[in-house]
Amino acid sequence: MDRIIRASLSEGSLVADFFCGSGTTLAVAEKLKRKWIGCDLSKFEIHLTRKRLLDIPGCRPFQILNLGRYQKQKLLENGNGGRRYIEFILKLYNASPLQGFAYIHGKKGDRLVHIGPIDSFVTLKEITEAAREAINVSARGIDVLGWDFEMGLYDLLGDLAKEYGMDIRLKQIPHEVLEVKSEQGLGRLEELKFFDLNCLDVGLEVKGREVTVSLKKFVIANPEYIPEEVRITIKNFKAYIDYWAVDFDYKGDFFHNMRQEYRTKKNPELRTSITYQYDNPGQYTILVKVVDILGNDTNKLLTLRV
Ligand SMILES: C[S@@+](CC[C@H](N)C(=O)[O-])C[C@H]1O[C@@H](n2cnc3c(N)ncnc32)[C@H](O)[C@@H]1O
Incomplete structure (x- = not known):
């Protein structure tokens, strides 16, 4: 992909892979400073692509949009x-x-x-x-x-x-x-599986304009969908979480992925707290989004004053 993209497109031009799978084309395009669009119908592939792109040092901001x-x-x-x-x-x-x-x-x-x-x-x-x-x-x-x-x-x-x-x-x-x-x-x-909503408990610590959000508890509602051999190895709630992100200024419309933590094969340990510094004092709404190992989202809304 590296050779094809270098040979056919200059920096800043646009690469598209409408069946992007795990995001190889997009990751290479990002590294080569080309713009890109990717599509896939699988939420797992989109999620994998997202983590892969975020792992690229200096990855530029991107949006995930849903055609649902x-x-x-x-x-x-x-x-x-x-x-x-x-x-x-x-x-x-x-x-x-x-x-x-x-x-x-x-x-x-x-x-x-x-x-x-x-x-x-x-x-x-x-x-x-x-x-x-x-x-x-x-x-x-x-x-x-x-x-x-x-x-x-x-x-x-x-x-x-x-x-x-x-x-x-x-x-x-x-x-x-x-x-x-x-x-x-x-x-x-x-x-078709109709998953129950999971239970998420989040802690909030405020010191001046600095705020720390921590995951306290995450209970997956349908552990029966996880294979037995995986389930018995899970000792801590963190093992159910693949990715989590926080929008520190949620306005009630779109979720803005402002900070995130996730596990990778190389780095399987999940960090459970995220700290953020507000520029201005005020009343804010925080939305925490957790993506579990089955690919389901769980959200938690918090309000605070800094
Ligand atoms: C082999 S993978 C693509 C690999 C990728 N192009 C690359 O270079 O690494 C094929 C992908 O197409 C996706 N796919 C299949 N039918 C689709 C459709 N109608 N719309 C969007 N994505 C689709 C599948 O979910 C799968 O992730």
Whole structure:
């Protein structure tokens, strides 16, 4: 790649690899000071590429963008509006539809199912409404399936569950759902895993304008998806984390990867604290994002004043 890029492009020109895999082309382009664009449909490959690029000394800033929104729009169009979309997700989750409710969409075994919107995140308000409706149905709890979840939602669930005497679980609709194009594609159903959201506990230390964020606890919700031979070697929560990053000034829209720590083959030990110095005093929101060894994201929102 080095020879091909040097021979065909001058510094500053653009290299594109639309099937970038582990990012060899992009890494070489970056080292040779060419600009680059990479695409891949696998979140693991994107993640690997990200770590590989970050490992290059002096790597220039880059962005990771998601085309999921476009695919979701297609799913909605093919799905004949909201109703078909809900039926489709229920089928993938192996649940049966339940009529007569506004927020409860289905039932799986002794649990009710609520499905979050395709183009937005699941809110506390809609889970509360679902729990209200659920009081009149005999069920053990509610599984809330979502593409994304309101920030801080996980931490509020305990109170809600107590108030309604119900076990409430948040489950991630897997991105692979977008690749199931038709009813025939439902044959891949067995492979789809709806992960529960993980539990993340973060510490915050403020000294003047210097702030240290530390990972205190990370509990993976579905250890059963990790092969037994790997699971028994895990002695510390750090081993479940592959990468974590912090946006020290989260504005509620995009996550800005301002600082990050990650493991590599050469350097398998994960650092669990990140320190940052603010230029100006004020009130800030911090978003911590952890990517676990199964490729799932877990977020934690914190606010502070410096
Ligand atoms: C052999 S790897 C590419 C290696 C890479 N070009 C390099 O030079 O190191 C092929 C990649 O294509 C990705 N891929 C396959 N079909 C795709 C699609 N329709 N859109 C985007 N990526 C795709 C796969 O996930 C895989 O990571």
